Amino acid sequence: MRILGIETSCDETGIAIYDKKKGLLANQVYSQVNLHADYGGVVPELASRDHIRKIVPLILSTLTKIGLQASDIDGVAYTAGPGLVGPLIVGATVACAFAYARGIPVVPVNHMEGHLLAPMLEKNPPSCPFVALLVSGGHTQLLSVTNVGEYRLLGESIDDAAGEAFDKTAKILGLGYPGGPKLEKLAKSGLSGRYRFPRPMTSCQGLEFSFSGLKTFAANTVRTSINNLQIRADIARAFEEAVVDTLIIKCQRALELTGFNRLVIGGGVSANKFLRASMNDIIHQNGREIFYARPEFCTDNGAMIAYAGLIRIDESLKSTGPIFVNPRWSIATLSKLKN
Template identity: 60%
Template sequence: MRVLGIETSCDETGIAIYDTEAGLLAHCLYSQIKLHADYGGVVPELASRDHVRKILPLIEDALQAAKLTAKDIDGIAVTRGPGLVGALLVGLSVAKSLSLAWNVPMIGVHHMEGHLLAPMLEAKQPEFPFVALLVSGGHSMLVNVKAIGDYEVLGESIDDAAGEAFDKTAKLLGLDYPGGPLLAKLAEQGEAGHYQFPRPMTDRPGMDFSFSGLKTFAANTIRAADNSQQTQANIAFAFQEAVVDTLIIKCKRALKHTQGKRLVIAGGVSANIYLRAQMKRLMASMGGEVYYPDLAFCTDNGAMIAYAGAQRLLAGETTSADCRAMPRWPLDTLAAIEL
């Protein structure tokens, strides 16, 4: 089965074609970073309009890259939520139209399920069950994954997600948008021992996350410090260390709770080099393994949507043409599937 994947949940237009026998055939991505940079964050109306401009040309590019035509597509997978409602509607509208025009089934995919299953695009795939840490700009979540669709949310962010805290702290440091990757780069020049940031919600039981207080602590620290490059690097180092330490502590709790030995880390923040190094060290100490998607599939992309959708289409699941976008959509409401 060849599935066209469409991702338009926020500020990236992702298109891909996945073959359930041959694997990923094509992957095209357009980022709106330059469009939103002047505003210091995503402007929903501008994001929606840009998706309208880019989505059809990218679909044509993907078909051409895969050396296929519309007649070769067996199904369409599209992000239904969560995300910005206007952006979601663009992808859904196109998916519904193509589904009718090409006479193929459509499946609405949960954006976070796409991230969760993104490591399945790699040659070395994790076996079920595993614990997944989903860390992106909008979500921080720990999930006990027993099978596709069989998800138990162990903990999630109650305010700012990890990626959001990275971006907001980067902005406080005067870094350009999007600031998370730039903060991580600046932290490479920082030195340990100059600042001690709190590890939020680690002094109490549970696996929920809260990074708004850490962001406030960073703001106060930045305000009181001098503006030298080294001082900024030291603050970036301490902030990143605090976020990663917090994620490690929560992951360790989740693995002990589930008695698991496999950890999947996905979402935009999973590209962070320091996070990857520390998680590798954690899993080595616990006699387990950690899995990531390729760097190209850490941020929002069509490949993860095509893969997740393909699994559900293979199981006989489809979404009707009158479905609505779901800007808020709890992950643990999804149905489990058997392949």
């Protein structure tokens, strides 16, 4: 069975084709970074219009790239949420139209489940049970995963997500959009220890996160410091260390609470090299295992949606249901997989 995966939750148009026997056949992503750069962030209306322009040509080029036609697709999976409602509707409409025209099944996929399952695309995928850290621009969540499709929310951010805090702090430092990767690059030249940022909510029990205060702390530090490149690099380093330390402390706490020995990290922030190196050291020191996807599968992409769709698609159904999107669709509400 070949699944066409469509991802349009925000500012990337992701198209992929996954074969049940052969694995991932194709994966293409068109990024709208240049479109939104002048605005310092994603403009939803512009994002929706650009998805409309790019999605069909990208589907056609993906099929052509591997020598397939529309008739070779057996099912369609699309991101139904969470995300921006306009972009979600674009992807959902195209997916359902494609499936209806071909008389094949279509399945809505939860974007966060896609991120959670992205490490399954690697040669050494994790086995259940495990703790999952989903860390992106819109979400920071810890989940107990007893089986694929069986998720229990352990804790999440009560305000800004980690990726959102990265972007806002990068803007404070004058780094532009997209801020996360630029802040990470600047932090590499920063001196550790010159500034000490708080590790929010680590002194209290629980697995909730709060990163909004770090942004404010960074703004106050910038305002009271000499404005030169080295100082800004030192501030970026201190901020990055604070976020990573906080994530590590919470992950260790979640592993101890569940008794699991495996940690899976997904989402755009999981591509951060300092996070990976620091988390690797701590997890391995405690005799546990850690898994994450390669960087191109950490950011939004169609491959993770196609894979998640393959797991959840009902081959006996045809495309007859209504178009479904939910901008606030929680992964904790997903149903268990059918045997």
